[in-house]
Amino acid sequence: MNYALRETPGTSNNSPETFRETLPLDDAAARMGLKPDTLRKRLQTGTEDGFKGNDGRWKVYVSAFPETPESSENVREPSDDFQTDDLLLLLNEVRDRLSDKHEVIDYLKAQIAEKDKLISGLVSKLPDNNELQRQKEINKRLKFEANKNTVLLKQAFKALKAHAEKEAK
Numbered sequence: 001m002n003y004a005l006r007e008t009p010g011t012s013n014n015s016p017e018t019f020r021e022t023l024p025l026d027d028a029a030a031r032m033g034l035k036p037d038t039l040r041k042r043l044q045t046g047t048e049d050g051f052k053g054n055d056g057r058w059k060v061y062v063s064a065f066p067e068t069p070e071s072s073e074n075v076r077e078p079s080d081d082f083q084t085d086d087l088l089l090l091l092n093e094v095r096d097r098l099s100d101k102h103e104v105i106d107y108l109k110a111q112i113a114e115k116d117k118l119i120s121g122l123v124s125k126l127p128d129n130n131e132l133q134r135q136k137e138i139n140k141r142l143k144f145e146a147n148k149n150t151v152l153l154k155q156a157f158k159a160l161k162a163h164a165e166k167e168a169k
Contacts, residue, residue, distance in 0.1 A: 028060035
């Protein structure tokens with residue numbers, strides 16, 4: 001199976017953002033205009049998407065179609081100030097990631113609600129504490145009565161044995 005291109009959830013199949021390619025850390029850093037150590041730290045903190053391959057080296061997901069200002073919906077026209085353009089690109093990337101995180105949060109909230117419903121159903125089937133206490137008291141009384149009856153039976157057996165011995169003489 002080829003994992004070079006990966007479909008990104010929640011995107012249209014017709015859009016260029018639908019597929020991302022996997023690049024080694026150094027190549028991805030060069031494409032993104034970052035130092036490899038910077039990209040490695042972003043991967044470790046989860047601010048960039050990637051994974052470690054079987055060889056222990058980082059593989060990074062990057063757009064199969066490098067984004068240009070014309071293809072991005074949120075980017076303003078380039079300005080004379082290079083830092084402003086970089087900040088706008090970063091802001092748009094953060095917004096996209098935040099949107100993805102909100103989708104994950106909503107999904108997890110739904111999963112938690114479903115689990116809570118299951119737990120409530122199971123808890124409602126448990127006997128209440130008063131019923132458990134009542135059963136314990138009944139068991140305690142039954143044990144006491146059984147012990148008392150055992151003592152009485154032993155005494156009665158002893159008396160019958162003594163009576164039988166007396167009769168035999």
